Amino acid sequence: MYNTMTRTQVLTRSALFIALTAVCSWISIPIPGTSVPINLATFAVILAGLMLGAKDGSIAMVVFLLLGAIGVPVFHSFTGGMGIVFGPTGGFLIGYILLALCAGISVGKAEHPIRNYVVFTIIGEVLLYALGSAWFILQAGSNIQTALMACVVPFLPGDAVKMVLAYVVAGRLRKVIA
Secondary structure (H helix, E strand, O other): OOOOOOOHHHHHHHHHHHHHHHHHHOOOOOOOOOOEEEEEEEHHHHHHHHHHHHHHHHHHHHHHHHHHHOOOEEEEEEEEOHHHHHHOHHHHHHHEEEHHHHHHHHOOOOOOOOHHHHHHHHHHHHHOOOOOOHHHHHHHHHHHHHHHHOOOOHHHHHHHHHHHHHHHHHHHHHHHHH
């Protein structure tokens, strides 16, 4: 679908997915004992990759990150600025680019679309968690076990649900905006 869009359509849809990612970031639940909140951002990131493709989905997440870096309050809890990007959750924000890229790659694979989606999106989630956890360890002076318990384990069930929902929503959106 995204291969047949005009550049104006790509830019418009990218802006919509950047805005959706911001709104989903704002819907957050703090977890006691950690600076990493639960939010719906990864749902929007995966959806951006699925609807825009690997290249444009990841570029949209770069723009999202840059907007937040210059101070636009697009991150969790209506925050923005370099302090958030370089803070304990910054690695996860940068990981959004990789997650959108992997979700977008899955769309380009014609054989076994569901299997490809699951495999590539899990790869994207692993990259997101690895980058985010490593960044958290460096920023918080933490160890791997603490980082996994604070940054990975509590999020696994919700991220699995978000992966399923993004796939279902993308399928329905393609029918409507094709």
